Structure formats: structure tokens, C-alpha cells
Amino acid sequence: MARELAVTERTRVHRHPERAQTGRAALHAVLDEGLIAHVGFVRDGAPVVLPVAYGRDADTVYLHGSTGSRAFRALAGGAPLSLAVTLLDGLVLARSATHSSMNYRSAVVFGRGEEVTGEGAKRDALRVVTEHLAPGRWAEVRPVTRKELAGVLVLAVALDEASVKVRTGPPHDDPEDLGLPIWSGVLPLSLATARPVPDPTLAPGVPVPHSVSTWVAGPGAPLGGGGR
Amino acid sequence: MARELAVTERTRVHRHPERAQTGRAALHAVLDEGLIAHVGFVRDGAPVVLPVAYGRDADTVYLHGSTGSRAFRALAGGAPLSLAVTLLDGLVLARSATHSSMNYRSAVVFGRGEEVTGEGAKRDALRVVTEHLAPGRWAEVRPVTRKELAGVLVLAVALDEASVKVRTGPPHDDPEDLGLPIWSGVLPLSLATARPVPDPTLAPGVPVPHSVSTWVAGPGAPLGGGGR
Numbered sequence: 071m072a073r074e075l076a077v078t079e080r081t082r083v084h085r086h087p088e089r090a091q092t093g094r095a096a097l098h099a100v101l102d103e104g105l106i107a108h109v110g111f112v113r114d115g116a117p118v119v120l121p122v123a124y125g126r127d128a129d130t131v132y133l134h135g136s137t138g139s140r141a142f143r144a145l146a147g148g149a150p151l152s153l154a155v156t157l158l159d160g161l162v163l164a165r166s167a168t169h170s171s172m173n174y175r176s177a178v179v180f181g182r183g184e185e186v187t188g189e190g191a192k193r194d195a196l197r198v199v200t201e202h203l204a205p206g207r208w209a210e211v212r213p214v215t216r217k218e219l220a221g222v223l224v225l226a227v228a229l230d231e232a233s234v235k236v237r238t239g240p241p242h243d244d245p246e247d248l249g250l251p252i253w254s255g256v257l258p259l260s261l262a263t264a265r266p267v268p269d270p271t272l273a274p275g276v277p278v279p280h281s282v283s284t285w286v287a288g289p290g291a292p293l294g295g296g297g298r
Numbered sequence: 299m300a301r302e303l304a305v306t307e308r309t310r311v312h313r314h315p316e317r318a319q320t321g322r323a324a325l326h327a328v329l330d331e332g333l334i335a336h337v338g339f340v341r342d343g344a345p346v347v348l349p350v351a352y353g354r355d356a357d358t359v360y361l362h363g364s365t366g367s368r369a370f371r372a373l374a375g376g377a378p379l380s381l382a383v384t385l386l387d388g389l390v391l392a393r394s395a396t397h398s399s400m401n402y403r404s405a406v407v408f409g410r411g412e413e414v415t416g417e418g419a420k421r422d423a424l425r426v427v428t429e430h431l432a433p434g435r436w437a438e439v440r441p442v443t444r445k446e447l448a449g450v451l452v453l454a455v456a457l458d459e460a461s462v463k464v465r466t467g468p469p470h471d472d473p474e475d476l477g478l479p480i481w482s483g484v485l486p487l488s489l490a491t492a493r494p495v496p497d498p499t500l501a502p503g504v505p506v507p508h509s510v511s512t513w514v515a516g517p518g519a520p521l522g523g524g525g526r
Contacts, residue, residue: 080346085367105389105487106400108382110338110347116378117345118308119338121404139313154336156349158489161333163510167428167439168446172334176349200395204485211395212475218396240497247440253507254497257432259333261386262490269468269482279481282391 080180081233091234094129100177100234101126104155105203105261109133111144111151124153125195125202129229131179132186132195134222142223145183153179153227160259164241165252171237173256179232183225189216195224206281308408309461319462322357328405328462329354332383333431333489337361339372339379352381353423353430357457359407360414360423362450370451373411381407381455388487392469393480399465401484407460411453417444423452434509 075081075092083090091097101124110119120141124133131153135142145151160173186195196219197208241254266282303309303320311318319325329352338347348369352361359381363370373379388401414423424447425436469482494510 080341080344085364106384106386106402108336108338108347108384110336110345110380112340112343112345113308115340116308116408117338117340117380118408119336119347119380119382119406121382121384121402123400136313150344152338152345152347154347154349156334156336158334160495161431161513163432163435165440166446167424167436167442168450170428170431170435170439172351172431174334174349178347180344180346196395200398203389203398203400204391207391207398208395210480211398212393212478212480214395218394222396240495240499243497243499248499249501250440251501251504252438252440253504253510254500255510256495256497257510257513258492258495259489260492261487264486264488267388267468267484267486269471269484271468271471271476272482273477273479276479276481282481282483282485285389285485 075232075234078231081231083233083235086235086237089235089237091236096234096236097177097229097232098126100157100175101131101155102202103157107133108154109145109151111141111149113144123199123203125199127198131227131229132198133183133225133227134196134199137221137223139223142225145225146185146223148182148184150182151227158259159238161257162237162241163254163257165243165247165250165254169241169243171241173237173239175234175236177232177234179227179229181227181230183227186224186226189219192219192222192224195226196222204281204285206279206284210279210281303460303462306459309459311461311463314463314465317463317465319464324462324464325405325457325460326354328383328385328403329359330430331385335361336382337373337379339369339377341372351427351431353427355426359455359457360426361411361453361455362424362427365449365451367451370453373453374413374451376410376412378408378410379455386487387466389485390469391482391485393471393475393478393482397469397471399469401465401467403462403464405460405462407455407457409455409458411455414452414454417447420447420450420452423454424450432509432513434507434512438507438509
């Protein structure tokens with residue numbers, strides 16, 4: 071797979087082309103840091119957007135849902151889809167409303183879902199999604215059963231066509247506005263964790279595992295600190 | 299407008315119906331707390347999902363983009379759209395991967411965009427979006443000009459058809475798994491702010507305004523604290 075994303079008619083960034091990133095590494099970085107994807111598909115001629123969990127392995131994104139889900143059954147049938155992951159980094163507050171904006175990193179993928187079949191492949195895909203949300207968790211949890219696998223519908227989406235946009239930095243006010251006595255700048259935003267809440271049924275003495283205690287920013291980072 | 303959301307074929311919650319909320323107040327609450335919406339529409343027969351800023355006034359959501367945006371021009375033509383706002387409240391870590399989940403509040407709207415025309419109406423809509431992101435900001439910034447208004451495409455989406463799903467609380471493990479020595483619980487997640495970063499061109503002595511200092515959780519809340 072080429073290290074650069076191919077630019078197609080629908081991935082070309084027309085608005086603010088300076089925000090476009092064409093490296094596959096940039097795509098991977100956004101997908102790996104995000105926790106929720108918004109998946110769009112067409113049902114009865116109209117678009118539907120739903121939030122889903124996901125995980126990435128190399129150049130494939132995996133989604134999983136119930137075999138009873140209308141949305142997942144439609145997607146498993148090969149319907150075209152679009153999948154967006156957006157990381158919000160801050161509010162950009164310019165001296166004018168028009169130049170106010172957000173700092174963000176976003177990825178938009180175009181493709182189709184291909185149903186993953188076979189117990190081994192489905193198990194691998196669930197591992198990818200589980201590890202994406204909490205690295206190390208797969209080795210901690212009770213192994214997935216054959217019955218559970220049978221009830222899960224897993225989709226693979228190839229990262230063949232995608233665009234990445236990134237905005238960083240301060241506002242860009244009009245030159246004639248720079249002298250106005252109006253505060254402008256960025257209010258940084260990030261995802262933060264709080265102290266883990268044990269399940270009420272948890273037996274006393276079961277420690278917070280590695281996957282949770284290191285979630286924030288890698289080993290050594292304090293829980294309740296900054297974003298991931 | 300009725301206080302309850304009408305349940306239609308596409309807003310009926312089939313999976314986990316216990317998570318459905320049918321009150322219009324629940325829809326408003328999700329939309330008001332979110333900062334980014336993911337809008338899906340159909341272009342050349344395939345879905346496109348894009349992140350956008352928005353704001354709500356009564357039972358209308360406003361979006362704005364450039365008059366040069368392909369996406370906004372398509373939406374202004376009355377193409378059907380779906381708009382999702384998702385608030386992530388935590389990772390739900392069960393003793394099994396299959397029962398692991400997320401705590402979230404999500405709204406999915408179905409409708410069409412109607413272009414807002416007229417200077418007054420467009421200005422009002424920009425105010426709604428600006429105030430949504432930072433309440434009080436509209437009164438602080440330099441007034442929007444007629445030229446700026448002419449370059450902005452504003453869409454109104456009526457909240458006629460929408461569904462809201464909410465998951466809260468601990469994991470729901472299988473009864474036979476409750477005795478396993480595996481930690482289970484919730485890792486809370488929220489959006490956090492950091493100290494505002496002034497624009498490098500800002501003149502010395504311009505104070506951080508009310509819209510920024512009170513952003514976090516209302517008057518008196520410390521900046522850099524918890525989520526909104």
C-alpha cells in the first residue's frame with residue numbers, strides 16, 4: 071500500500087486545501103486516536119449516520135454490530151459507506167464570528183464494508199476493536215465464545231480512499247481587525263479521564279488492570295490527567 | 299411542537315430499545331452539549347459524512363458553510379440528510395469483550411436542509427452557531443458584515459424526525475462471569491479545557507472574556523477543570 075493517499079474526486083479537499091494531509095500515516099494517526107466513528111450509508115434513498123466503535127489494523131478498519139442490526143445487515147451487503155472520525159482540539163475564537171473556527175483532525179473514508187467470516191478472522195477483528203479502545207484489554211478479558219462470535223457481524227472496510235484534514239494554530243483575523251480590543255485565541259479541548267468506577271458486582275481486591283491504568287497517556291501517566 | 303418525538307420507521311430503536319429516549323428535551327440536551335455534528339448526505343449515489351459546526355434554536359438546527367462548498371451547495375438544494383451528534387461519557391469494560399461497550403448520549407436527525415436567506419435571518423443563524431460554541435461570544439466579537447453574510451451559506455434543519463439513545467451505568471456481564479477475577483467497570487470520559495492560548499497578535503492587556511472564562515461549566519468554574 072502506497073504511503074501516500076491517492077487523491078480522488080471525492081477526497082480532494084476543495085475548501086481550505088492547506089488543511090489537507092495526504093500521508094497514510096496521518097490517516098492512521100487520526101483513526102487510532104479516535105474512539106467513535108460516524109458511519110453513513112444510504113437506506114431507501116436517504117442517508118443514515120450512526121456512531122459506531124471501530125478498530126484499525128494496517129489498512130483495514132473493523133466495525134462490529136449485532137447480526138440483528140438492520141444497519142449492519144445493510145452494510146454487510148456491500149452498500150457504499152462513508153466513515154468519519156473527528157478529533158476536536160480546540161475552539162478558535164477570532165475577533166469576528168466569521169473567522170472563528172475549530173482546531174481539529176478529521177478523517178473521512180469512502181468504501182464498502184465486507185463481511186468478515188470464519189471464527190478466526192472474526193475473533194481477530196474483535197481483538198482489534200477491543201485493543202483499540204483499551205490496549206492490553208484483550209488479554210485480560212474472558213475469551214470470546216463460539217456462540218458469541220456467531221451473534222456478531224463484523225465488517226472490514228479497506229482504507230483505499232480517504233481524506234484527512236487538520237487545522238491547528240491561532241485564528242486568522244482580517245488585518246484591519248487586529249487592532250480591535252477583542253480577545254482572540256484558542257481554547258484547547260481534549261478528552262479527559264476520571265477515576266475508574268468499578269462494577270458494583272466486582273469482588274473486593276480485584277485491582278485496576280494495566281489496560282485501564284495506562285489508558286490516559288501510556289505507562290506512568292496519572293489517571294484523571296489530560297487527554298489521550 | 300409536541301414534547302415527545304414521533305417514532306417513525308427510521309427513528310425506532312431496534313437494538314437496545316431500553317436506551318431510547320423519546321422526549322424532545324433529551325434531543326435538545328444532546329444537541330446543546332455537542333460541539334460537532336456529523337452530517338451525511340448522498341452524492342453520486344454514495345454517502346458522504348462530514349464534521350460540521352452547528353447550533354440549535356428551538357426546534358431548528360443551523361449549519362453554515364461557504365457558498366463555495368460543494369457539500370453545502372448540495373445540501374442547500376434540499377438533498378436528504380442525516381445529522382448525528384454523539385457525546386462519549388465512558389468506556390464500559392466488561393469481563394468479556396462482547397459485553398464491553400461505551401456510555402454515550404447520541405442524537406440522530408433525519409431531514410433536509412433549507413437555505414436561510416435574507417440578511418437578518420442569516421445573521422440570526424450565525425449568532426445561534428456562535429453562541430452555541432461559546433455563549434456570550436456574539437456580543438464580544440466585531441459585528442458580521444454584509445459582505446461576510448453574502449459569502450456564507452446557512453442551512454436550517456427542522457427537528458421533525460430524530461432519535462436519541464443513551465447508555466449509562468456499569469457493564470452487563472453474563473451471570474456466570476460475575477465471579478471471574480477480572481476487573482470490570484467504567485472509565486469515565488469527558489471533554490476538558492486547558493488554559494486559553496491568546497492569539498500571538500493580541501495586544502497586551504486584553505483580558506480573557508466572559509465567553510471563554512465561563513466556558514467550562516458556568517460562572518465560577520475553574521478553567522482547566524472537568525468537562526462541559
